[in-house]
Amino acid sequence: MPQLFLNLSDNEKECSIGIGYLLQAIPEAYTSVVDPFIQGLDSSALWRLRFTVQRLINWLVTIDLPGIAIWIVAIMESLASRGEFMLLRELADENAYKIARQLAFKARRKDALLVLRFMLLGYHHSPVLFNNIVQGLLPLVAKCRKTSEDITFAGEINNLAQILLIHFGDTDAVSTKVQKARAFLDLPVVSRAEALQTMQENSWKKSLHIQNTSAGFRRRPAFAQPLGKVGLVNLGNSCFMNSALRALFCSTEFKQSILSDTLKVEPSKVMTTRLRETFNNLSTPRLSVVTPSALYKALPNWLNDGHQQDAAEFIKILFSQLEGEGPIPKEALSSFQGTAVNQIACGTCGTVSSNKEEFYDLTVPLPRADIAELQALVDIFPTIEKLNDENNNKYFCDKCKSLQDATRSTILESVPTNLIISLNRFEFDVVRAQRIKINTPLHLSENINIKVRDGQEAQSYSLYAVVIHTGDSANHGHYYTYARDSAAVDVVTAKDQDAATWLIYNDTRITISSFEAMQQSLERSRADTPYMLFFRKICHISPKNEVTQVIRVKRSASNL
Known part of the structure; x- marks a missing residue:
């Protein structure tokens, strides 16, 4: 059993669904081996169990595997006993909504409800998850009126909604809808004392004492994000x-x-x-x-x-x-909009055909290499491609009335204030008949130069955001972002240090970082890879306006 969990925690390997069917066949009594196993793991191994839980959840929401939920809950309960509340919170934020959607399917709703109860009742210091899914739960109650099994399920859903409403208080007039759904099927009312007991029994943090007061349950205030930023729920x-x-x-x-x-x-x-x-x-x-x-x-x-x-x-x-x-x-x-000119020049008669097109982002190819340099990737502009027999792509010239050798080029005529560079990290593998990911690491540069039409000076840009794709698969994985305010590129004074600070935005979790920390982290990883890069045009400032020149603010490592 321990080896099975370790195999599931290896994020770099594909796992056969056969493991899921194996778990399904193991009697529930054997879940007792989970806690002793997890209690003996070190912190790094505990963190990798996130991938184990995520894989099991992915199976729960895509395949009918009755009984898989007992293993998900067993692992998460043991993680709670080890105090891994941040890990559990991230799993809940990322998965509660899609688990709730499975309640609409009879074959999955027993498992889905078991995991959902653990997440919602255990993560009771935050109402966000509950408020996010409760509107979708209520229609399920109204539909459950055909069999005793349906009515029992409706009672469990409504019971959960009543408990959390007593705890968090009413938002968006949800309470009226919950009571209406309860009355529709003549379901029992949950008392405040019952709700208190249920919340206490299911809390991830068993030592937390939940008090019942006239104002409702006493709970922790919303946590403060760095620099007053706001997280986004997955x-x-x-x-x-x-x-x-x-x-x-x-x-x-x-x-x-x-x-x-x-x-x-x-x-x-x-x-x-x-x-x-x-x-x-x-x-x-x-x-x-x-x-x-x-x-x-x-x-x-x-x-x-x-x-x-x-x-x-x-x-x-x-x-x-x-x-x-x-x-x-x-x-x-318009701040993202640029213009490119596509030209084809016939090698025989010299006729040039051209057309302009507007763009919001530039996609650049990514080589398979030990590491790629950012400036080298964007130096492909202006692009030049030979059209000939060797490349099997000769050009039909309207003037020559025949196929001819030609040159095709793309020139950037105008570039936007904010430039988005998308790396072509995903391609179709003909042999395997599937999309695959190119995991080449990227050496980031704070500044790049973009070549425009001949006769014009190259335009300088400064990096302000990087969207990261983590994972080895083109079809799965996770996205998060490193970013600072784009306005920090132009003028950064002591007053604007917060705007210049790089932050990691990972759904609800926000942490302070730096350009150097981002650069080092990404160069060491072939799983966490830059996918989209956002740049701000650097304005060239005349000597008369030296007072507005860019003042770079670098925070010391001790401040980060």
């Missing part, structure tokens, strides 16, 4: 959205334009409103964390179905939707 594989939103929120011009749009839009064009609401919440430090569920639901159905998606694809879809919602969103997008 709605179940929504890290692709959270990581991209972080980089966009740190893009000063874009953020200010979105926040300035106070005009109502048509019901069918809600993306600007939802994005503005999210940005407003992220600008409110007292919240500590926010749930971007309204923005998530405004995305196309295939993008918000609870499966892992691509952060770069999310930005493309987001920008595409914003384009059709009026002048304010278009103004916001």
